[in-house]
Amino acid sequence: MSVDMRTFLAHVELANPITTAAGCASSGRELAQFFDLHRLGALTTRSITMAPRAGRPTPRMAETPSGMLNAVGLQGPGIEAFLERELPWLAQRGIKTIVSIGGGTVAEYSELARRLADAPGVTALEVNLSCPNMEDRGRVFAREGSAAAEVIASVRSIMRYDVPVVAKLAPDVADIVSVARACVDAGADALSMINNPLGMAIDTEALRPSLAAVTGGLSGPAILPLAVRCVWQVHAALPGVPLIGVGGVMTGRDAFQLVLAGACAVGVGTALFHDPYACLRIERELEELLRARGFQRLADAVGLAHRPPGSAPRHLLVDTEESTP
């Protein structure tokens, strides 16, 4: 008996809930050497910017306990080259693609949305809100509901109605629920969380920060509990909003935690650096865990941990009803 792993991101159906996390699959071709990308629920691109970006100086990476810090600085070819080379390559193969965008102003996000609105092969648009806002002393958009909402409202008004707009939220905020609510009110069809929280490491030999950029985004299993908490809080407040749970997922059991907290899709990031086949393995392990617990559909497990104490899991209730004549 196989488990029905299909999931919906707003109205878009994905064959399974596992996606790559933004910035962890580069252009897609690198992973295609290892496995057929069609086996992903969706591929999320790195955050595409208007102009080509060289990124931050090296060292850009430092390993930390159960995680790593990165400060890549959205290195990428810019929207022109992306539309010319990278997106068509994915579109021709029919790979479900969530395009992530990043900008420094609301106008830049809007322009990116305009360029992508008519491009074939965009399954969904993910708005990376953890970019410094040039018009607000470089504070990131995700920091504040109103700044995030302004970007989302503008992007939503430009994108075609049938392409869901996903807001990617940062955990470095006092109240993630209020930012999530502001994004949903502004028209976000789904939310993705969490982006990397900021961290820092110091090289005790060189006696200076390990990263050239001083601080960097922390990723890896160290941040899984943070992701579970954010997904839990937002699902509790906004139960109807589809959530992509991202953050430190290394195994199917980690993905299952996010699903039970309320995520209907799960992004895999740092695990890909360790194991190029991580997405396939995690999907298999998640299906196995669901089957072992008697689930017939992934959808039955989404947010299940929120049920009141003492009540039986929904999917088991359904089972007994069906067996009674």
Add this chain to the structure above:
Amino acid sequence: MQVTGTVLTTRRVDAYHALTVVAPGIAERYRPGHFVSVAVGGPYTSMVTRRALSIHDVKSDYGGTVELVFTVRGAGTAWLAERRARDTLDLVGPLGRPFPLPRDPVHCVLVGSEYGSAVLFPLADALLARGCRVDFVLGGAGAERVFGAMRARRMAETTTLTTEDGSLGLRGKVTDALPSVIADTRADAVYACAPMETLRAVTAVAMEFDIPVQVAVEESMACGIGVCMTCVLPVIGDDGATRMVRACAEGPVFRGERVRFEDVGTIPFDALGAPGGGARHVS
């Protein structure tokens, strides 16, 4: 491809560690210059990044083995150094772009410093198979840090050794000995693998003699497969523009004169997409 390899033998080579691992798929596809990435720390480890290791030798016995050379630099490589025969290792490879080989039987000087020399031996085998003349210049801080001196002597026409403390061969750096070796052997090409500073000096020497130089860089990497974007360095492309390219995917072998060694660790102002650069105001 990903392979779960079994450790066949472990040994110390001077100051370095060498592991021979049965990894048929990797051995089969290997070409000189390729590297592998290894997961460290076992299944429940807190170390999430792989370690990129150079391949010193490939043999066809047991279906295909690779010999990996490394030095202990931290917890990950310390764990690797504790592996024993019959332990398993999670390898991904072969990765990167291999050394381009000359079509004609030319004279090649192979320059290696510390354990960077390891990758030069399979290269020397390939060059010798093409009828090239091979000469080695190997160096290190001290005698025990010069990798593979014995093997080089067996393979090469001449082998020049240098140590900074003078405990073996000439006192000095590989680049101090290189000009006379190039002149004596009437070399047509140079291949090098060493720390960045040495590669810069090797490239300068080769350019002075106006001969091509291929360098294999040692950048720190997190993934080794081209997705994490952390191992970048500024390299001049065919169109003359500088780009921040990945040592793992576009490298690790580059034409020496294309690498902007003096700008490694920075984003040169004229690199494609550099902050404040002309390309920024495209919109």
